[in-house]
Amino acid sequence: MKRRAIIIVCMFVLMLAAGAIAFYVVSRPVLIAIDPVSSKPNEVVSLFGRNFGEQPGHVLFDAAPLPSPAVLYWSPQLISIRMPHGVDTAIVRIQTRFGLSNPLMLADASKIPEISKSAPIPSIHPVISSMQPTTNAQIGKPLIVSGDHFGDPEEGSAVFFTRIASVSTLALDDPANFIEVNSVDKLVEVWTENKITVRVPDGAENGFVFIRTKRGTSNVYPVSISRAKGRTWKGETAKYSIEQRIAIHVAASLPEGQLSLFLAKPPNQANQNAQIEVKSGAEYLVADENNWQEFRLGQADASKGKIEIVRGLQVDVSEMRADLASSSLQGIDSPWPAFLASSLAADTLVPSDDPTIQAAALAIQKKEKNPFRQIVLVSQWVSSNVKLNDKSQGLSDEALVALKHKAGGTRALALLNCAMLRALGIPAVPVAGFLATGDNRLIPHFWGEYYLTGMGWIPFDPLLASGYVPQQFSGGFSDRLIYYRGIDNRHIAMSRGYRLLPAVSREVQKKQKVSWSFFEYDELSLGLSYSSTWDIAMISWNANP
Structure with missing residues (x-):
């Protein structure tokens, strides 16, 4: 009996040991790629892989760890370092508490012999040397990229942001992995030979930025996106x-x-x-x-x-929802950024300069400064001052007509909501489309989108949020208040904003x-x-x- 107990204990110990070994093998860091594979001292080098950990470990050059100041960025899939001086070639490994990674080679580009000293070939591909900020960048805020050979803003030149977290440089040619911001896009505020100022686009994730022009593709540079104000999810x-x-x-x-x-x-x-x-x-x-x-x-x-x-x-x-840290939300900077100007100004559809709308917006501003709470108050003001007549549809269903007669269709009420938001300094665009029913029918409907810095564009349906439910429509959010910060997958957009x-x-x-x-x-x-x-x-x- 005693012998049997000893055997069971030994088997249990062996199983624990095997499990621990398997855990460490699975968790051990793996180095997939180094970009570039040869670099000059003080230039930025990106190390891609997996299992690097949330907390920094060590980057080893021939078994010697780099000093902490040389490690610029550390994430589970990406590490950014500055190439040290005095290195000809080195075997690079990543060390974490789970062990050592596989080795990859890195060389000092300045020590590599040139083919011909008499006829050097100049490097004209774009190069990123620094970026501000590299941490806590925010959706909609400026990102300043410094370097060389960016060229002039022209067709084919663009800044790329990571769309899918943990993607590596091995996937640079797959457009699905990145958000492309063209050099002539309104998100780009400055584009010169050695400086680009670009607003961080919707959907950007932690990862890296790179430049692509007719001259070639730049090195990648790490960036982390702050989610302090919240995030959207599908x-x-x-x-x-x-x-x-x-x-x-x-x-x-x-x-x-x-x-x-x-x-x-x-x-x-x-x-x-x-x-x-x-x-x-x-x-x-x-x-x-x-x-x-x-x-x-x-x-x-x-x-x-x-x-x-x-x-x-x-x-x-x-389906799309926003999880908001509403207490930390702020208004749009003044002067308005170019990419938001059209969604803040009055136009044919959205009469945000109307005196009645301006007066109502001012009353809300005196009562509430938080943008999201203002959005809720706007919806309540519209539903209290304009009676919904869902039989009134068509292009004649205008915001100011509904405001004057205190009655209007879903189109007019959606436009009024957007007009009030613009009057408050919150970018907003109306959306026209359909609600899909369970019996394969479409109901014409109108809703909108608003923009919050740090979050991006957020779809919302102020009519459904206020309690309105079109006849024979079902399958939306059971909690109607979610429509203040999201949209279900029954909303099919056919047209967005004034065209x-x-x-x-x-x-x-x-x-x-x-x-x-x-x-x-x-x-x-x-x-x-x-x-x-x-x-x-x-x-x-x-x-x-």
Whole structure:
């Protein structure tokens, strides 16, 4: 009996030992890549791998640890160091409490012999030498990148931010891993040969930044994003297959008669991805812009009698929520950054300069300084002062008309919410689209997005947040208050914000036909006698976790 107990104890000890060994093997640091593999003293070198740990260990050069000041950044997948002096070549390892990593070689570029001293080849690819800040960078705040060979702002030049945490330089050519900010984007405030000032874009994650121009790709430079103000996250995704059909019945036409149809393109954004296929009528497509398509029929088409434009839309929509540290939120800096200027100024849709709206905003500002609490108060003010008439829809459902008559449809109330937010100095854009029902129908609906520094754009539905539920709509958030800081996957956006269309002459007749876009007009005709029917019917949809 005693012998059996000893055997059991020995087996238990062996199992514990095997488990401990397996744990240390799995947890041991792994060094995957060094970029660049040769570097001059004092230049930044990035070490990529896994299991480096949250707390700094040691970077060993030929078994000797680098001094702490030479280690610029440490994360579980990325370490940034400055190349030390006096090193020709070195075997680099990472040491943590779980052991030593595999070795990789690093060389001093200044000690590598040149092929030809008489004809040196200058290095013209972009080089990042420093960045401010490298820690606690915030979404929407400036990031200053210093270096050389950045060139002029031109097509093909861009700053790239990590989109997927823990991605390495081995994946630099996969655009899905990074957020590209073009050199002429409004997020870029300065672009010179040796300095770039860029606002940190929505969706940027801890990782690194690099520059790509026609001259080549720069080294990578580490950056960590502060989440002190909160973060957004995506939940379940619903996949929608939608068919949009416009039937045109032409009666007669003048020799120069024509008809233009403007169709919104569903926006691609943080919680939505859309693809469009023109199934019928592609021969009439004359313009395909970022936000809209134009289909044009001429005099020769009048004899056809009936013409159909059919588009197939594949739209993936994700639930999106924001977890806010509301007590630490701050307003937008003055003067307004260029990339937010259009969402803070009054425009045709959002009359934020109206005296009544300005007065209401001032009253809210005197009562509350916190941006998120102001957002809630705005929704309450709109629902208290304008009665919702959900039978009133269409492009004639305007914010100021609803304010004057103290009644309006969902379009007017959504626009009023955005106008009030802009008057408070909170960037906001209205969104037009649909609510998807469980029985494969679409309900025209309107909501919005607001911008918070440190968080980025946050979708919200002030109408559903205030308790309004459209008839036959179900499947949204059970807690309606979540709509103040998020959106469910039943909201399909078709048009976002005010969109300029080509100018038209006085002779052209404008017809406003649909309520799911923010265009000034959807049809333009000149000397053409016709009738049209706009229809959009959901084919199918499914939700995937």
